[in-house]
Amino acid sequence: SAxxxxxxxxxxxxEIEEQPDALANTLRGHxxxxxxxxxxxxxSEQDLRDxxxxxxxxCGSAYHSGLVAKYAIEHWCRLxxxxxxxxxxxxxxxxxxxxxxVVAVSQSGETADTLExxxxxxxxxxxxxxxxxxxxxxxxxxxxxVLYTHAGPEIGVASTKAFLAQIAANYLVGxxxxxxxxxxxxxEVAREFEELEAIPDAVRxxxxxxxxxxxxxxxxxDAKAVLFLGRHVGYPVALEGALKLKELxxxxxxxxxxxxxxxxxxxxxEEGLPVVVVMPSPKGRAVLHAKxxxxxSEIQARGARTIVLAEEGDETVRPFADDLxxxxxxxxxxxxxxxxxxxQVFSAEIARSRGYDVDKPRNLAKSVTVE
Ligand code: G6P
Numbered sequence: 001s002a003x004x005x006x007x008x009x010x011x012x013x014x015e016i017e018e019q020p021d022a023l024a025n026t027l028r029g030h031x032x033x034x035x036x037x038x039x040x041x042x043x044s045e046q047d048l049r050d051x052x053x054x055x056x057x058x059c060g061s062a063y064h065s066g067l068v069a070k071y072a073i074e075h076w077c078r079l080x081x082x083x084x085x086x087x088x089x090x091x092x093x094x095x096x097x098x099x100x101x102v103v104a105v106s107q108s109g110e111t112a113d114t115l116e117x118x119x120x121x122x123x124x125x126x127x128x129x130x131x132x133x134x135x136x137x138x139x140x141x142x143x144x145x146v147l148y149t150h151a152g153p154e155i156g157v158a159s160t161k162a163f164l165a166q167i168a169a170n171y172l173v174g175x176x177x178x179x180x181x182x183x184x185x186x187x188e189v190a191r192e193f194e195e196l197e198a199i200p201d202a203v204r205x206x207x208x209x210x211x212x213x214x215x216x217x218x219x220x221x222d223a224k225a226v227l228f229l230g231r232h233v234g235y236p237v238a239l240e241g242a243l244k245l246k247e248l249x250x251x252x253x254x255x256x257x258x259x260x261x262x263x264x265x266x267x268x269x270e271e272g273l274p275v276v277v278v279m280p281s282p283k284g285r286a287v288l289h290a291k292x293x294x295x296x297s298e299i300q301a302r303g304a305r306t307i308v309l310a311e312e313g314d315e316t317v318r319p320f321a322d323d324l325x326x327x328x329x330x331x332x333x334x335x336x337x338x339x340x341x342x343x344q345v346f347s348a349e350i351a352r353s354r355g356y357d358v359d360k361p362r363n364l365a366k367s368v369t370v371e
Pocket of ligand 1: 059060061062107109110111157159364365366367368
């Protein structure tokens with residue numbers, strides 16, 4: 001009923017709007033006196049100190065949350081991080097031992113490929129930490145430690161609030177590792193703690209783009225395809241934006257690392273093709289920002305319709321943006337938490353415009369319990 005949907009036409013929009021609370025609850029559950037606490041910790045501090053390699057294994061959107069984690073954990077902890085699709089990891093004979101930490105990210109905690117991946121990892125003596133939204137699900141039950149996201153139940157098949165909570169939880173895993181092991185960047189890590197505590201408000205502010213994104217989606221509902229470009233943490237955001245559009249709107253969509261543009265994707269650009277670009281902060285990552293500006297000017301010159309997500313006050317992008325979506329200023333590594341939100345709304349509204357069931361897209365299941 002409309003009441004259950006909080007007055008919205010579909011659950012997904014309600015869940016998109018619940019994201020500030022999902023994040024606040026996830027963070028609140030794991031911060032105390034400036035320290036990160038894991039749930040059900042059966043890994044000792046010494047084991048955390050001994051970790052020399054991290055694998056993040058997951059499927060779907062959860063995998064994209066892992067891609068974001070790689071940028072944060074490698075930087076904060078100077079630990080190599082590989083992010084693997086659970087279905088590939090399990091059957092590839094990955095190199096694992098007791099100093100390997102495997103982070104299994106799963107909203108449901110029941111995804112078959114992710115479960116098999118952790119069983120394989122534990123059989124090789126690796127330590128397994130689950131990031132999960134479902135209390136007592138199989139993946140956390142079979143892990144050495146758990147970090148529960150507190151996004152609440154998610155009804156829309158395509159993940160929104162659980163995905164943002166996964167990203168936040170993955171940052172907490174990185175901060176917990178930095179605490180246990182020390183960090184090369186203590187000031188920066190301390191600042192990230194403060195930034196994270198303020199992130200629910202930033203996400204609340206980005207919800208002011210909902211009306212703009214819905215209007216844009218209605219204009220583009222008949223597009224044949226949409227491309228998404230990003231660099232650094234904007235790259236997983238681009239992948240997630242494209243995945244959402246495939247899942248919900250059954251539209252051909254691809255996410256690319258913007259640096260790969262000249263190695264193929266630029267050949268796809270034609271008059272009127274919508275291209276979504278996730279700009280990094282001009283202050284936080286000036287070099288990447290300049291490179292993306294040049295990428296946008298190239299695709300615009302070839303006739304693409306550029307839809308640009310950029311930090312508020314970033315005037316340099318305006319000449320290259322047919323549509324400009326302003327994002328609240330947050331630290332570079334946390335940008336996916338704000339940049340993802342307008343793209344969720346975009347896909348859901350295109351799907352609605354095309355007459356599709358936003359909450360129950362065809363052929364998809366909320367949780368995939370067969371390999
Ligand atoms: C399905 C859902 C996705 C989800 C993926 C992984 O494909 O439709 O939204 O990201 O499974 O699910 P998990 O429960 O392991 O996070």
